[in-house]
Amino acid sequence: MRGIVFVGDGQAVVTDELEVRAPAAHEVVVKMVNAGVCHSDLSVLDGTIPFPTPCAMGHEGAGIVEEVGAAVTTVTPGDHVVISTLANCGRCSACARGFPTRCRSSIGNMTRPFTYQGTPTFNFAAASCFSERTVIDAIQAVRIDPSVPLSSACLIGCGVITGMGAVLNRAKVAAGETAAVFGVGGVGLNAIQALRLSGAARVIAIDTLPQKEALARQFGATDWINATEVDSVADAVRDLLPGGKGMYNPGGVDWAFECTGVPKVLHDALDCLEWGGNAVAVGVPPASAQLEKSIFTSFVYIDKGIMGCRYGTARPHHDFPMIAELYLRGKVLLDELVSQVYPHAEFHTVLDDMHQGKLARGVLQF
Numbered sequence: 001m002r003g004i005v006f007v008g009d010g011q012a013v014v015t016d017e018l019e020v021r022a023p024a025a026h027e028v029v030v031k032m033v034n035a036g037v038c039h040s041d042l043s044v045l046d047g048t049i050p051f052p053t054p055c056a057m058g059h060e061g062a063g064i065v066e067e068v069g070a071a072v073t074t075v076t077p078g079d080h081v082v083i084s085t086l087a088n089c090g091r092c093s094a095c096a097r098g099f100p101t102r103c104r105s106s107i108g109n110m111t112r113p114f115t116y117q118g119t120p121t122f123n124f125a126a127a128s129c130f131s132e133r134t135v136i137d138a139i140q141a142v143r144i145d146p147s148v149p150l151s152s153a154c155l156i157g158c159g160v161i162t163g164m165g166a167v168l169n170r171a172k173v174a175a176g177e178t179a180a181v182f183g184v185g186g187v188g189l190n191a192i193q194a195l196r197l198s199g200a201a202r203v204i205a206i207d208t209l210p211q212k213e214a215l216a217r218q219f220g221a222t223d224w225i226n227a228t229e230v231d232s233v234a235d236a237v238r239d240l241l242p243g244g245k246g247m248y249n250p251g252g253v254d255w256a257f258e259c260t261g262v263p264k265v266l267h268d269a270l271d272c273l274e275w276g277g278n279a280v281a282v283g284v285p286p287a288s289a290q291l292e293k294s295i296f297t298s299f300v301y302i303d304k305g306i307m308g309c310r311y312g313t314a315r316p317h318h319d320f321p322m323i324a325e326l327y328l329r330g331k332v333l334l335d336e337l338v339s340q341v342y343p344h345a346e347f348h349t350v351l352d353d354m355h356q357g358k359l360a361r362g363v364l365q366f
Contacts, residue, residue: 165312
C-alpha cells in the first residue's frame with residue numbers, strides 16, 4: 001500500500017511498503033482520495049512537533065468509506081467523509097457539552113495500526129491521511145454531501161476548521177467588530193473568510209509575502225500590511241483605525257488571530273489590540289516557546305485578553321457539514337484554497353513549493 005512515512009532526522013519517504021490492519025468493531029477504513037499538506041506536517045519533519053518513528057504521516061484528508069467495524073452505525077461503505085483528527089470519546093462531560101477539543105481522550109492517543117517494512121508504525125494525529133487507506137475511529141469519519149469535490153473537502157479537516165473555528169467557535173466575533181489576521185496561509189485565509197461571514201467591519205491581513213495580498217482580499221480582507229515594510233506592525237494596525245493616542249496604546253483591533261506559530265508574532269498580535277481586545281493563539285509554536293508580557297500594562301489595566309484555540313474549538317459533526325453546505329451555497333471558498341493538486345509521489349515537490357511560499361494549499365491525489 002502506498003503511503004508517506006516519517007522515519008526520523010527530518011526525513012519522510014514515499015513508499016509502497018506500508019500496510020494497515022483491519023478495523024476493530026468501532027473503527028472505519030477509509031480509502032483516501034485527497035489530502036492537504038499542512039504546515040503541521042512540516043512541523044513533524046523539522047522537529048517542532050516531536051513525534052516517534054516510524055510514523056504514517058498526514059492529517060488533513062477526505063475519502064470514501066471502504067469498510068466498517070461490526071459496531072459502526074454512523075457511516076456505511078461508499079459514504080464520502082472528511083476525516084477529523086479528534087478521536088474523542090463522545091461520552092465525557094466535555095463531549096456532552098459540545099467541546100470535543102477538550103476531551104481528554106483526544107490528546108496523546110497514538111496507536112500503531114500500520115506496519116512499514118514489517119515494523120509497527122504510529123499513526124499521526126489519529127488520522128494518517130497520506131496513506132492509500134487509513135483506519136480511524138468511527139467518530140472521526142464525518143459524512144458530507146458527495147457533490148463537494150474531495151480535493152477541496154479534504155481541507156475542511158484541518159486548515160479550514162482551524163481558521164474558521166477560531167473566529168466562529170472560539171472568539172465568536174460579532175458583526176461590526178474589527179480584526180487582524182497574522183499569517184495568510186491556509187489557516188489565516190480561513191480566519192479571514194470566517195470574519196467576512198461574521199460581518200466584521202475591518203479585516204486586516206498581515207504577512208511578509210506580498211504575493212499573498214490578492215488572495216487575502218479575495219477571501220475578505222479589507223486591508224493589507226506587509227510586515228517587512230513597516231517598523232512596527234502594531235503601529236501600522238492602529239494607523240488604519242480610529243482610537244487616538246495616549247497611555248497604554250489605545251486604538252487597534254477588537255480581535256487578533258495569530259496563525260503562524262511564531263512567538264514574536266503573538267507579541268505583535270497582543271500589541272495591536274484596542275483596549276478590551278483579545279488575541280487568539282491559533283498557530284502551533286515550538287514546545288519550548290514562552291510568552292513574556294507585562295501583566296499590568298498588557299492585560300489587567302486595559303481589559304485585554306489572550307486565549308488558546310485548539311483545532312478551531314471544532315464540533316466536527318456539526319461544523320464540517322455546515323462548511324460543506326456553505327460552500328455549495330457559494331458562501332465559503334474552498335476551491336480557491338487549492339493552489340495545485342499533486343500526484344501522491346510528488347510529496348517532496350509540495351514541500352519545496354511550500355517553503356517558497358507558492359501555495360495556499362497543496363493537495364495530494366491518490
